[in-house]
Amino acid sequence: MRGIAVVDRQLDAGQIAVWNTSRDGDRATNVNAVVIDANNDPGATEKVLSLVHRCVVLRTEGTTLEGLPIEGEALDVADIAALLDEVEAQQSRILDAIADYKRAIRSRTLIAPTFPSRPSPEDFSPAEDTPSLRALTTANYFARAWTTWLETDEQRRRRTVQPVTGTSPWIMPESMNAATVPDFPASFTDRLYVQGIG
DSSP: OOEEEEEEOBTTOSEEEEEEEEEETTEEEEEEEEEEETTTOTTHHHHHHHHHTTEEEEEOTTBOOTTSSOOSOOBOHHHHHHHHHHHHHHHHHHHHHHHHHHHHHTOSOOOOOOOOOOOOGGGOOOSSOOHHHHHHHHHHHHHHHHHHHHHHHHHHHTTSSOTTTOOSSOSSOGGGOOSSOOSSOHHHHTTOOBTTTO
16 A cells, blocks of 8 residues: 545536645655546546555545545545544554553663654644645545554554563563554554455
8 A cells, every 4th residue: 555545526526635744654645636537637537546546545525536546435524533542543553552561570760661642633624625635634534543543553563572681571461562663553453445456
Protein backbone atom coordinates (compact mmCIF):
# COMPACT_ATOMS: atom_id res chain seq x y z
CA MET A 1 0.00 0.00 0.00
CA ARG A 2 1.35 3.41 -1.00
CA GLY A 3 -0.98 5.30 1.31
CA ILE A 4 -4.39 6.94 1.36
CA ALA A 5 -5.84 8.77 -1.64
CA VAL A 6 -8.42 11.33 -0.52
CA VAL A 7 -10.85 11.95 -3.38
CA ASP A 8 -13.29 14.85 -3.69
CA ARG A 9 -15.77 14.72 -6.55
CA GLN A 10 -19.12 16.25 -5.75
CA LEU A 11 -22.21 15.44 -7.80
CA ASP A 12 -22.20 17.40 -11.09
CA ALA A 13 -18.82 18.95 -10.24
CA GLY A 14 -16.35 19.78 -12.99
CA GLN A 15 -13.28 19.07 -10.86
CA ILE A 16 -11.85 16.05 -9.08
CA ALA A 17 -9.33 16.67 -6.32
CA VAL A 18 -7.01 13.94 -5.05
CA TRP A 19 -4.67 14.31 -2.05
CA ASN A 20 -2.25 11.49 -1.27
CA THR A 21 -1.23 10.83 2.33
CA SER A 22 1.53 8.39 3.27
CA ARG A 23 3.34 7.10 6.32
CA ASP A 24 6.75 8.61 6.96
CA GLY A 25 8.22 6.74 9.91
CA ASP A 26 6.20 7.61 12.98
CA ARG A 27 3.94 10.15 11.28
CA ALA A 28 1.65 10.55 8.30
CA THR A 29 2.10 13.39 5.82
CA ASN A 30 0.41 14.69 2.69
CA VAL A 31 2.72 13.96 -0.22
CA ASN A 32 0.88 14.90 -3.42
CA ALA A 33 -2.15 16.87 -4.57
CA VAL A 34 -3.81 17.13 -7.97
CA VAL A 35 -6.97 18.86 -9.17
CA ILE A 36 -8.27 17.42 -12.43
CA ASP A 37 -10.62 19.17 -14.85
CA ALA A 38 -13.10 16.33 -15.32
CA ASN A 39 -15.02 18.10 -18.10
CA ASN A 40 -12.16 19.17 -20.36
CA ASP A 41 -9.27 16.81 -19.68
CA PRO A 42 -9.51 13.72 -21.93
CA GLY A 43 -7.00 11.95 -19.67
CA ALA A 44 -8.95 12.62 -16.45
CA THR A 45 -9.84 8.96 -15.84
CA GLU A 46 -6.24 7.81 -16.36
CA LYS A 47 -4.96 10.52 -14.00
CA VAL A 48 -7.37 9.45 -11.26
CA LEU A 49 -6.34 5.83 -11.80
CA SER A 50 -2.63 6.66 -11.44
CA LEU A 51 -3.25 8.72 -8.28
CA VAL A 52 -5.25 6.00 -6.50
CA HIS A 53 -3.21 2.99 -7.71
CA ARG A 54 -1.98 0.90 -4.75
CA CYS A 55 -3.75 3.30 -2.37
CA VAL A 56 -6.80 3.04 -0.15
CA VAL A 57 -9.42 5.56 -1.24
CA LEU A 58 -11.02 7.90 1.29
CA ARG A 59 -13.88 9.98 -0.06
CA THR A 60 -14.79 13.40 1.30
CA GLU A 61 -18.28 14.26 2.56
CA GLY A 62 -20.69 14.38 -0.38
CA THR A 63 -18.31 12.71 -2.83
CA THR A 64 -19.64 10.34 -5.46
CA LEU A 65 -17.23 7.83 -6.97
CA GLU A 66 -19.62 6.67 -9.67
CA GLY A 67 -17.90 6.56 -13.05
CA LEU A 68 -14.41 6.78 -11.57
CA PRO A 69 -11.92 3.90 -11.91
CA ILE A 70 -12.22 2.98 -8.23
CA GLU A 71 -12.89 -0.57 -7.08
CA GLY A 72 -14.16 -1.96 -3.81
CA GLU A 73 -15.42 -0.11 -0.78
CA ALA A 74 -13.90 3.32 -0.14
CA LEU A 75 -13.43 4.78 3.32
CA ASP A 76 -15.42 7.82 4.37
CA VAL A 77 -15.08 10.39 7.15
CA ALA A 78 -16.91 8.11 9.61
CA ASP A 79 -14.05 5.63 9.22
CA ILE A 80 -11.65 8.23 10.60
CA ALA A 81 -13.69 8.31 13.82
CA ALA A 82 -13.61 4.50 13.86
CA LEU A 83 -9.80 4.57 13.55
CA LEU A 84 -9.62 7.00 16.47
CA ASP A 85 -11.86 4.71 18.54
CA GLU A 86 -9.33 1.93 17.90
CA VAL A 87 -6.50 4.25 18.93
CA GLU A 88 -8.22 5.04 22.23
CA ALA A 89 -8.79 1.34 22.85
CA GLN A 90 -5.07 0.69 22.25
CA GLN A 91 -4.13 3.50 24.63
CA SER A 92 -6.27 1.84 27.32
CA ARG A 93 -4.66 -1.57 26.67
CA ILE A 94 -1.18 -0.06 26.95
CA LEU A 95 -2.01 1.71 30.22
CA ASP A 96 -3.57 -1.48 31.61
CA ALA A 97 -0.46 -3.49 30.68
CA ILE A 98 1.79 -0.94 32.37
CA ALA A 99 -0.38 -0.95 35.51
CA ASP A 100 -0.28 -4.77 35.60
CA TYR A 101 3.51 -4.75 35.24
CA LYS A 102 3.90 -2.12 37.97
CA ARG A 103 1.82 -4.28 40.32
CA ALA A 104 3.74 -7.42 39.43
CA ILE A 105 7.18 -5.90 40.13
CA ARG A 106 5.90 -3.53 42.85
CA SER A 107 7.32 -0.49 41.12
CA ARG A 108 6.42 3.06 42.12
CA THR A 109 8.71 4.74 39.60
CA LEU A 110 7.51 3.33 36.28
CA ILE A 111 6.03 6.22 34.30
CA ALA A 112 3.00 5.85 32.06
CA PRO A 113 3.18 7.48 28.62
CA THR A 114 1.40 10.65 27.62
CA PHE A 115 -0.63 10.03 24.49
CA PRO A 116 -1.56 12.57 21.82
CA SER A 117 -5.09 13.89 22.16
CA ARG A 118 -7.86 12.80 19.82
CA PRO A 119 -8.20 15.18 16.86
CA SER A 120 -11.65 16.65 16.39
CA PRO A 121 -13.31 16.80 12.95
CA GLU A 122 -14.47 20.35 13.74
CA ASP A 123 -10.82 21.43 13.60
CA PHE A 124 -10.61 20.34 9.96
CA SER A 125 -13.14 22.45 8.06
CA PRO A 126 -12.28 23.97 4.68
CA ALA A 127 -11.91 27.75 4.57
CA GLU A 128 -13.72 27.67 1.22
CA ASP A 129 -16.04 25.06 -0.26
CA THR A 130 -13.78 23.97 -3.12
CA PRO A 131 -12.68 20.49 -4.22
CA SER A 132 -9.03 21.10 -3.32
CA LEU A 133 -9.79 22.48 0.16
CA ARG A 134 -12.37 19.80 0.96
CA ALA A 135 -9.81 17.14 -0.02
CA LEU A 136 -7.00 18.93 1.87
CA THR A 137 -8.90 19.26 5.14
CA THR A 138 -10.05 15.63 4.98
CA ALA A 139 -6.47 14.55 4.22
CA ASN A 140 -5.21 16.64 7.16
CA TYR A 141 -7.79 15.08 9.48
CA PHE A 142 -6.87 11.57 8.36
CA ALA A 143 -3.13 12.31 8.61
CA ARG A 144 -3.59 13.58 12.18
CA ALA A 145 -5.63 10.49 13.12
CA TRP A 146 -3.06 8.19 11.49
CA THR A 147 -0.19 9.95 13.27
CA THR A 148 -2.09 9.60 16.55
CA TRP A 149 -2.19 5.84 15.96
CA LEU A 150 1.52 5.65 15.06
CA GLU A 151 2.59 7.69 18.10
CA THR A 152 0.32 5.64 20.37
CA ASP A 153 1.56 2.27 19.21
CA GLU A 154 5.16 3.45 19.37
CA GLN A 155 4.63 3.75 23.13
CA ARG A 156 3.68 0.07 23.15
CA ARG A 157 6.65 -0.92 21.00
CA ARG A 158 9.11 0.92 23.28
CA ARG A 159 8.01 -1.29 26.13
CA THR A 160 8.55 -4.63 24.41
CA VAL A 161 12.30 -5.03 25.00
CA GLN A 162 14.16 -4.19 28.22
CA PRO A 163 16.82 -1.70 27.05
CA VAL A 164 19.63 -2.81 29.37
CA THR A 165 19.28 -6.59 29.19
CA GLY A 166 17.51 -7.01 25.83
CA THR A 167 14.92 -9.22 27.55
CA SER A 168 11.62 -9.59 25.72
CA PRO A 169 8.75 -9.57 26.48
CA TRP A 170 9.25 -6.81 29.01
CA ILE A 171 6.40 -4.53 30.14
CA MET A 172 4.00 -5.51 27.39
CA PRO A 173 2.46 -8.98 27.62
CA GLU A 174 3.20 -11.57 24.94
CA SER A 175 -0.04 -10.70 23.10
CA MET A 176 1.12 -7.07 22.69
CA ASN A 177 4.81 -7.72 22.10
CA ALA A 178 5.15 -7.13 18.34
CA ALA A 179 8.52 -5.54 17.54
CA THR A 180 7.18 -3.10 14.95
CA VAL A 181 4.41 -0.53 14.70
CA PRO A 182 1.93 -1.59 12.00
CA ASP A 183 0.44 0.98 9.65
CA PHE A 184 -2.98 0.59 11.29
CA PRO A 185 -4.71 -1.42 14.03
CA ALA A 186 -5.55 -4.93 12.81
CA SER A 187 -9.30 -4.37 13.13
CA PHE A 188 -9.07 -1.20 11.03
CA THR A 189 -6.91 -2.91 8.40
CA ASP A 190 -9.89 -5.17 7.65
CA ARG A 191 -11.69 -2.09 6.25
CA LEU A 192 -8.96 -1.25 3.73
CA TYR A 193 -9.30 -2.01 0.03
CA VAL A 194 -6.09 -1.28 -1.87
CA GLN A 195 -6.73 -0.20 -5.45
CA GLY A 196 -5.19 -2.38 -8.11
CA ILE A 197 -4.32 -5.13 -5.61
CA GLY A 198 -7.51 -6.14 -3.79
